[in-house]
Every structure is written in C-alpha cells, then in structure tokens.
Amino acid sequence: MRRPPTVTALAGRVAETARSIEVLWRAGLVPFPRLDEGIRSLLLTRRHGPLAGAVRIAARRDPSATGIVDERGPLTFAQLDRQSNALARAWSARGIGSGTPIAVLCRDHRGLVLTMLAAGKLGAPLLLLNTGFAKPQLADVAARETVQVLVYDDEFTGLLSGIEGADRYLAWTEGDLAAHETPLLDELIASSDDRPPKPPERPGGLILLTSGTTGTPKGAPRPKISPLHSAQFLDRIPLRVGEATYMGAPLFHGTGISQFILSLALGCTVVLRRRFDAEATLRGIEQHRCSALVLVPTMLQRIIDLGPGVIGRYDVSSLRVVFAAGSALSPDVGNRASRIFGDVVHNLYGSTEVAVATVATPEDWRTAPGTVGRPPVGCRVALYDERGAEVTAPHVTARVFVGSGLAFDGYTDGRHKEIIDGLLSSGDVGHFDEHGLLFIDGRDDEMIVSGGENVYPVEVENLLVEREDVVEAAVVGVDDEEFGQRLKAFVVPVEGASLDADEVREHVRRNLARYKVPRDVEFLDALPRNATGKVLRNELG
Structure with a gap:
C-alpha cells in the first residue's frame, strides 16, 4: 500500500514548486502580472502537449515573430500554427486521430516540425526515428510500436521496405515532385483548412528511442507536459525569452527535442539545418545573432578543429550558451x-x-574540467553500490541513480530500469568530488576487471585526447590470459x-596505474559513431 507523503515531503514539494516558478519567472516564462495569460498557457500545453502548446502560446504573444529558419527560409509562429492546423485537419479527414501512432524519419527541417505539431493537435503519439538506424532496426521498431502513419524524407526511401501497413507521406524531396506517388506534406497543407482543429481529449506524447547500440532500440515514452519541468533546464542554463537558438543536435534525440521545445516556449527563433556543417554553424550563429548553440560533443570538436583562422572569420560574440x-x-x-x-560551455548529463x-555551468567547468555538474531544481542524483547501499564519500565510484520529473515511466515493451529509493538507474557509474560535483566514469557495463582491479576506459580516453597529436580515442576491454581482461x-x-x-x-604508463596501460593500440582514420556522436563500441574489438 502506498503511504501518504509526510509533512516534510509535502513541504519539500511546495518549496521545489516555488523555486521552479521563480526560475521560470527569471527566464521570462511566467507572465506577471498577466496571470490570465499564464493560465491560458497552462491550458494550451495540457490540451496539445508541450510542443504544439508552445507554438500556440508564441503565436498569441507575437504572431509575426520568426519561429524557425531552415534551408527553405523562415516561418513565423503564426505560419507554424496555421500550417500545422491544416496538416492536422487533412490527416483527420483521412481517419488519423487520437491514438494513431505516427512515426517520422526526417532530418531537421519544417516538415519534421509541422508533423510534430500536427500530431500534438490530433492527440496522436509521435515516434521519433533515428536517421542513423539501419533497415532491420527501423522495421523492428515500427512493428513493435504498431506504426500506422510514416512521414519521411525521400533520401530514406530505400530503408523503408521492411515497414508494412503504414500510410506514407513525404516530408522533403530534392527530386522531381511529379515523379512521386507518395502524398507530399506541402500538398496536404495547401489543400486544407487552416482553422484550429478540435482539441484532443489528451495529448499523444512523444516516444524517444534509445541509441540501439546493443540491439533493437527501445521506446521511451515522454508523456510529461508540466511547464514547471522547464525549470530543470533553465535553473542552470540562462536561456531567455525572444532570443535565437542554433540547433546542431538532431531533433529525434532527447537533447535536440528538449531544447527545441524549450526554445519555442521561450518564443525564440530556432535555426535548423538538415545536415551538420561546422563552418555553416558559425555562419548561422553570426547571421541570426544566436545566443545559444545546442550540439553533441563531436559537433563541438568539429567546430574547434576548424582552427582559429576559420573561426575568426565569424562574429559569434552573441553566444551566451x-x-x-x-x-x-x-x-x-x-x-x-x-x-x-x-x-x-554548459555540459548536461x-x-x-x-x-x-x-548540468555543469561554466563556473563548475572552471573548477573541475570534465564534470557534469549538479542537479537542477526538481532533480536528485545519488550513488549506490552493488548491494544497493548509498555511497556518499567523495571520489568513490558507484552506480548513478536519478530522480527527475521528466523521467520516463517504463519502455513501451513493458520493461523498466532498476529503481532504488524512487530513483532510476542511468546505467552509468560515476563519483562526486569534494565539492559535490558529479563525474561520469563510464557505462556500468563498460567496466573491466584487470588483475583484480576495476578499470573504467573513459579515464584513459580523456588522457589520450589531451595529446596535441590525437584527434579522438576510444578504449575497450579485451580478453587477456594473464590478467583476465586488459584494455x-x-x-x-x-x-x-x-x-x-x-x-x-x-x-x-607515465600518468596512470600500470593496469590501465592498453595492451593493444590500433590506429584508425575515424571512430565509428552513431548520429548523435556516441561511439559504437560494439564495432571495435
């Protein structure tokens, strides 16, 4: 039987809510003294979900403000709202509605955005497919999630032969439009009424996918829609209303979609590009005076590797994040x-x-380079050993568990992550330093035991990439007759x-313990990575 919360727990929730509201107010999301607008915003978010709700709110605030910019040009918030209305109505006329699973396989452009908005207005669950997945992975995921509608870019047509029984719609093509029998989103939008559709009984929500580096990707639904959860980002990342964000990270990934939704909620212009290009990113930041750049670490490295001669050509002084x-x-x-x-630099874990x-703020990073920082408002992080006992001593590596209002409620196949004291396993191991800053030492399943010693490869990787003659490095465990395993x-x-x-x-050998010295060293032209920059360690061996 679930016990009622204690007085202390209730007081903690009230204090957390008050702090969250203060964070949102500081960012400009709580419209004091227009509390009527705040209530209206809450209702729109509850009806349509965080993304469609954010666009409706921004369109009310300033309909002529630019919502997104892609390679086809700008769209205002009002245009995003009206065009997604039209798409939702066109789909509704075709029998697509609340509860109809929609999958989207697109790069970052308006077609993807309008699909997400229309799905929210219909109450249809939206599955964000990874553009880096192979044909078998896409087929397996579509079958498991019972996909009924598939929206995709023309370039991915060859990957979709294993997906059966889904209505198909084309979001982007660079070829001859007349050559396509698949309906085009642009045509549906142009031929439909753009008045607001009837709100769904409940939002459909988003389904994100795990990276799939160890098999078929798992589906992780995100039904949470409370605006207070935005404070988890804004508490330690100083995004503000009405600025501009350059989105380097793909929108199908948790990093990209979370910051995209947050930027739209803030009424910021979001600059999108279908494929990441390091120099084009700098050009876009200068052109649109972006205050925030959202990317994965490999993208940041590619920008840095351009060198001062190229970077110095562009004025990126507008960047605050x-x-x-x-x-x-x-x-x-x-x-x-x-x-x-x-x-x-803000490093989110x-x-x-x-x-x-x-989140590690710039101040955290100066204090301890490599840290992932501290939990923001609404989050809690604790470490536990293999027996489930909490580890509080600094510099002791243990399993990382997280409590967050945005955490999922289980995979779509019914499985879940381990939970201790209400906190969810992240699958990583890490340690706190003496200042309470968190460091991630690696994946729980990447640890090797060499000669009786626990070894985490990330320490060796970080040491190697500090060398000026090394671009990147990855370290894995291999069998060893003498030590059991070596690196x-x-x-x-x-x-x-x-x-x-x-x-x-x-x-x-000069910098770390003897058992951390790699037995073998292999030189590569590049490390195998997925679309979000994670090293595909299963391809190394």
Missing part, C-alpha cells in the same frame, strides 16, 4: 571550447530514460603525426 549533451564531453574539448568562445540529471585503445591521430603504439602505451 554553448549547450553540449548526448555523450561525454572530454576535458580537452570543453577547455578548448572555453578558450575560443569564453565562459559559455542525462539519458533518454531519465531526461535531465545534472585496447583505438586512436585517431592528427594528420601527419608520427605517433606509434609504444608511445601511446608509454604516455599512459
């Missing part, structure tokens, strides 16, 4: 970015399942570097 998430941000990359852009866990390093050297395996091993 460089928001990195989705994979580990190495101390080397974070430090180099800070030297180039100033104290603007979370996952598809737990959403937000911690193997995969190193991408700088072009023209004369680095050899013995030098790599000696560098590790």
Whole structure:
C-alpha cells in the first residue's frame, strides 16, 4: 500500500514548486502580472502537449515573430500554427486521430516540425526515428510500436521496405515532385483548412528511442507536459525569452527535442539545418545573432578543429550558451571550447530514460574540467553500490541513480530500469568530488576487471585526447590470459603525426596505474559513431 507523503515531503514539494516558478519567472516564462495569460498557457500545453502548446502560446504573444529558419527560409509562429492546423485537419479527414501512432524519419527541417505539431493537435503519439538506424532496426521498431502513419524524407526511401501497413507521406524531396506517388506534406497543407482543429481529449506524447547500440532500440515514452519541468533546464542554463537558438543536435534525440521545445516556449527563433556543417554553424550563429548553440560533443570538436583562422572569420560574440549533451564531453574539448568562445560551455548529463540529471555551468567547468555538474531544481542524483547501499564519500565510484520529473515511466515493451529509493538507474557509474560535483566514469557495463582491479576506459580516453597529436580515442576491454581482461585503445591521430603504439602505451604508463596501460593500440582514420556522436563500441574489438 502506498503511504501518504509526510509533512516534510509535502513541504519539500511546495518549496521545489516555488523555486521552479521563480526560475521560470527569471527566464521570462511566467507572465506577471498577466496571470490570465499564464493560465491560458497552462491550458494550451495540457490540451496539445508541450510542443504544439508552445507554438500556440508564441503565436498569441507575437504572431509575426520568426519561429524557425531552415534551408527553405523562415516561418513565423503564426505560419507554424496555421500550417500545422491544416496538416492536422487533412490527416483527420483521412481517419488519423487520437491514438494513431505516427512515426517520422526526417532530418531537421519544417516538415519534421509541422508533423510534430500536427500530431500534438490530433492527440496522436509521435515516434521519433533515428536517421542513423539501419533497415532491420527501423522495421523492428515500427512493428513493435504498431506504426500506422510514416512521414519521411525521400533520401530514406530505400530503408523503408521492411515497414508494412503504414500510410506514407513525404516530408522533403530534392527530386522531381511529379515523379512521386507518395502524398507530399506541402500538398496536404495547401489543400486544407487552416482553422484550429478540435482539441484532443489528451495529448499523444512523444516516444524517444534509445541509441540501439546493443540491439533493437527501445521506446521511451515522454508523456510529461508540466511547464514547471522547464525549470530543470533553465535553473542552470540562462536561456531567455525572444532570443535565437542554433540547433546542431538532431531533433529525434532527447537533447535536440528538449531544447527545441524549450526554445519555442521561450518564443525564440530556432535555426535548423538538415545536415551538420561546422563552418555553416558559425555562419548561422553570426547571421541570426544566436545566443545559444545546442550540439553533441563531436559537433563541438568539429567546430574547434576548424582552427582559429576559420573561426575568426565569424562574429559569434552573441553566444551566451554553448549547450553540449548526448555523450561525454572530454576535458580537452570543453577547455578548448572555453578558450575560443569564453565562459559559455554548459555540459548536461542525462539519458533518454531519465531526461535531465545534472548540468555543469561554466563556473563548475572552471573548477573541475570534465564534470557534469549538479542537479537542477526538481532533480536528485545519488550513488549506490552493488548491494544497493548509498555511497556518499567523495571520489568513490558507484552506480548513478536519478530522480527527475521528466523521467520516463517504463519502455513501451513493458520493461523498466532498476529503481532504488524512487530513483532510476542511468546505467552509468560515476563519483562526486569534494565539492559535490558529479563525474561520469563510464557505462556500468563498460567496466573491466584487470588483475583484480576495476578499470573504467573513459579515464584513459580523456588522457589520450589531451595529446596535441590525437584527434579522438576510444578504449575497450579485451580478453587477456594473464590478467583476465586488459584494455585496447583505438586512436585517431592528427594528420601527419608520427605517433606509434609504444608511445601511446608509454604516455599512459607515465600518468596512470600500470593496469590501465592498453595492451593493444590500433590506429584508425575515424571512430565509428552513431548520429548523435556516441561511439559504437560494439564495432571495435
């Protein structure tokens, strides 16, 4: 039987709510003294979900303000609202409505955005497919999630033959429009009434997918829609109303979609590009005077690797936030970015399942490069050992568990993550330092035992990438007759570097314990990564 909350717990919730409201007010999201507008915003979000609700709110606030910019040009918030109305009505006439599972396989452009908005207005659950998935993964996920509607870009047509029984719609094509038999979103929108459709009984919600690096991706529904949850980002990331955000991270990923929704809720212009290009990103920041750049760490590294000669061509002084998430941000990359852009780097730690866990502010990063920071308002992080006992001592590595109002309620196949004291396992291991800052030491399943010692590869990886002659590195465990397991390093050297395996091993030997020295070293032109920058370790061995 569930026990009623204690007085202390209730007081804690009230204090947390009050602090969340203060954070939202500071960012400009609580319209004091127009409390009627605040209530209207809450109702719109509850009816249509966070994304469609955010656009409706922004369209009321300033219909002529630019909502998004993609390679076809700008769309105002009013245009986004009306065009998504038209798409929702066109789909409704075709029998698509509340509860109809819609899947979208698109790069970042208006077609994807309008699909998300129309799905919200219909109350249809929307499945965001990863553009980096292979044909078998897409087919397996579509079958498991009983997809009935499929929206996609023309370039992915060849990957969809395994998906059967779904109505198909084309969101983007660079070919001859007349050559396509599949209905085009633009045609549906142009031929339909753009008045607001009848609100659904309940929002359909979003379904995000895990990375699928260890098999078929799992579905993680995101039904949470309370505007107070925005405070989990805004508490430690100073985004503000009416600015501009450059979206480098893909919208199908938790990092991209969360910051996209938040930016639209703030009435910010969001600049989208179908494919990431490092120099084009700098050009876009300058052109649109973006105050925030959202990306995954590999994208940030590609920008930095352009060098001062190229970076110096662009005025990026408008940047107040460089928001990195989705994979580990190495101390080397974070430090180099800070030297180039100033104290603007914010390092978020979370996952598809737990959403937000911690955020490192620029001040945190200066104190301890490599940290993922502290939990924002509404989040709690604790460490537990293998027996389930909480670990509070600094510099002791243990399993990371997270409590967040945005955490999921279980996978779509009925499975769940381990829960201790109401906190959800992140699947990672980490430690706190003496200042209470969190560090992630690696995935729980990446730890190896070498000669009786626990070894986490990320420590060796960070050491290697600090070298000026190394672009990137990945370290994995391999079998060893003497020690049980040893490390193997995969190193991408700088072009023209004369680095050899013995030098790599000696560098590790000089800086870390003997059992952390890689037994083998292999040089690659590039590490295998998925669309969000995570290293595909199952392809290394």
